[in-house]
Amino acid sequence: MSNGSSQVASADRGAWKSKLGFILAASGSAIGLGNIVFFASNAYQYGGGAFYLPYFVALFVIGIPVMIMEFSLGTMTGQSFPMALNRLVGKKGEVMGWFTMASALFITMYYITILGWALSMMFGAMGGLLTDPAVAPFTPFETPSGGPSATAYFFGLIATWKPMLAVVTIWVLTVLILWRGTSTIEAAVRVFVPLMWVFMIVLIVRGLTLDGGTDGVLYLFTPNLDGVSDINVWQGAFAQMFFSLSLGLGTMTAYASYLPKDADQINNSLLVSFLNCGFEYIAGVAIFAMLFVFALNPAGSTLSLSFFVIPQGIAAFPVGVKLFGTLFFFLVVIAGLTSAVSLVEGFAASIIDKLQISRTTALTMVLVPGIVGSLAFALPQIIDPGLSGNGTLGLTLLDILDHWAFRYALIFSGFMQCILIGWVFGADRLRQAANKYSKFHLGPWFNWLIKLVIPIMLGYVLVGTLIEDLTQDGGLYGSLYDLNAFEWLPTVIPLVWFVGSIALAVYLTFGRPTEQAPVA
Numbered sequence: 415m416s417n418g419s420s421q422v423a424s425a426d427r428g429a430w431k432s433k434l435g436f437i438l439a440a441s442g443s444a445i446g447l448g449n450i451v452f453f454a455s456n457a458y459q460y461g462g463g464a465f466y467l468p469y470f471v472a473l474f475v476i477g478i479p480v481m482i483m484e485f486s487l488g489t490m491t492g493q494s495f496p497m498a499l500n501r502l503v504g505k506k507g508e509v510m511g512w513f514t515m516a517s518a519l520f521i522t523m524y525y526i527t528i529l530g531w532a533l534s535m536m537f538g539a540m541g542g543l544l545t546d547p548a549v550a551p552f553t554p555f556e557t558p559s560g561g562p563s564a565t566a567y568f569f570g571l572i573a574t575w576k577p578m579l580a581v582v583t584i585w586v587l588t589v590l591i592l593w594r595g596t597s598t599i600e601a602a603v604r605v606f607v608p609l610m611w612v613f614m615i616v617l618i619v620r621g622l623t624l625d626g627g628t629d630g631v632l633y634l635f636t637p638n639l640d641g642v643s644d645i646n647v648w649q650g651a652f653a654q655m656f657f658s659l660s661l662g663l664g665t666m667t668a669y670a671s672y673l674p675k676d677a678d679q680i681n682n683s684l685l686v687s688f689l690n691c692g693f694e695y696i697a698g699v700a701i702f703a704m705l706f707v708f709a710l711n712p713a714g715s716t717l718s719l720s721f722f723v724i725p726q727g728i729a730a731f732p733v734g735v736k737l738f739g740t741l742f743f744f745l746v747v748i749a750g751l752t753s754a755v756s757l758v759e760g761f762a763a764s765i766i767d768k769l770q771i772s773r774t775t776a777l778t779m780v781l782v783p784g785i786v787g788s789l790a791f792a793l794p795q796i797i798d799p800g801l802s803g804n805g806t807l808g809l810t811l812l813d814i815l816d817h818w819a820f821r822y823a824l825i826f827s828g829f830m831q832c833i834l835i836g837w838v839f840g841a842d843r844l845r846q847a848a849n850k851y852s853k854f855h856l857g858p859w860f861n862w863l864i865k866l867v868i869p870i871m872l873g874y875v876l877v878g879t880l881i882e883d884l885t886q887d888g889g890l891y892g893s894l895y896d897l898n899a900f901e902w903l904p905t906v907i908p909l910v911w912f913v914g915s916i917a918l919a920v921y922l923t924f925g926r927p928t929e930q931a932p933v934a
């Protein structure tokens with residue numbers, strides 16, 4: 415799949431020192447907020463055991479095959495996502511690739527804001543967050559103010575400028591880890607990834623040894639087929655799986671492009687997927703154990719489970735409240751940091767490959783809009799004192815953008831990749847390329863998975879979600895918020911995301927020359 419010049423071009427792009435380095439980096443990308451914050455709240459929302467079947471279908475029928483495809487794109491071409499697609503299917507692939515990368519940039523912005531909040535909560539946990547009765551400056555959910563309340567603490571916190579400092583800190587750390595490309599990424603994941611496994615195991619042991627801790631496990635593991643007929647559960651499972659495995663945002667292709675051509679991508683996909691989903695279930699067990707022991711009710715937004723409910727549980731521990739509280743948020747921060755690094759690398763590598771610019775220039779080009787975006791989500795309450803109900807402007811912005819980018823971008827990208835690779839490039843050529851260096855061989859069934867089964871499933875969920883979104887009472891998502899002067903937000907945010915992504919995609923694909931010609 416490559417010509418001589420691409421090998422020369424890719425020689426100084428960077429390369430993993432070892433297979434272990436790559437596996438640590440790719441699993442560090444996969445394991446993140448998705449595994450801790452979003453999985454538990456999705457699994458709860460969709461009914462624990464009812465989430466099971468859609469989840470495993472999403473893993474085996476969609477997740478692993480799409481990961482094999484995204485990894486193979488990287489090793490077949492030695493390029494990051496948009497340019498890899500350009501090599502294989504031409505400009506139509508590249509334009510789709512840039513659309514995906516634009517969404518990745520939007521998602522990175524709020525992903526890093528959430529990490530900033532987690533970092534602030536970590537410092538809070540070292541201090542009085544879990545031990546002192548919190549006094550909130552206002553009462554968004556009208557939650558208790560008597561005992562230590564993480565909710566009150568959180569809303570008090572985001573009303574100040576402090577999280578903005580935390581957001582800048584996370585961005586700086588991310589860029590430092592990316593400074594020298596694969597070598598600095600590898601050094602960081604060698605420390606952080608094993609550390610997060612150790613911390614998670616400490617937390618699960620603590621959860622299970624609490625009186626009654628095993629009830630939560632039963633809730634999570636007792637299969638229940640109720641959810642199977644509900645499109646929302648499938649939608650939730652597919653979006654969760656894409657996000658959790660870092661698929662549909664070009665990340666895995668960028669990471670795989672630093673591997674030698676003869677890497678066994680089938681083996682790598684299985685390994686990374688199982689590490690990720692194993693971690694996810696361990697995190698789920700630790701969290702559900704706590705929910706059941708302390709009879710906590712995680713209703714509310716996606717973030718509320720990890721930011722309000724878990725701390726509430728930890729505050730009730732017999733001993734080690736500060737220690738476990740700090741540990742929990744530190745875990746969220748390092749797990750998220752290794753994912754944020756991969757998100758930014760996906761974008762930076764793409765513009766390096768396209769524009770042939772230096773890494774420093776590329777990182778600056780991501781950092782400037784990235785930091786502005788992340789700070790917008792961290793804007794304190796004082797900017798919008800009139801907002802009621804669901805909190806601050808930043809949190810509302812984040813929730814609305816997350817709705818569109820998270821629910822559509824990743825699945826749409828997966829759908830388009832299957833169409834382009836399956837039908838234009840040829841699913842069989844992809845299969846041959848993956849089989850060439852693999853001990854385990856994919857049969858012809860794989861072709862039909864890529865050409866038909868996965869696109870039909872993803873297409874069904876996409877169309878179903880869109881119909882639901884456009885026909886629901888009360889207007890577009892977010893219209894029900896009490897937004898006062900900001901009532902244009904629910905319309906403007908999806909427009910900015912969609913039109914902005916298309917404009918960037920068209921400009922970079924057709925407005926900027928490409929160094930190498932496609933070889934497909």
Ligand code: PHE
Pocket residue numbers: 443444445446447448449656657658659660661663665750753754756757
């Ligand atoms: N997989 C990461 C998580 O679970 C998020 C992510 C998605 C990272 C896509 C990179 C690309 O938190």
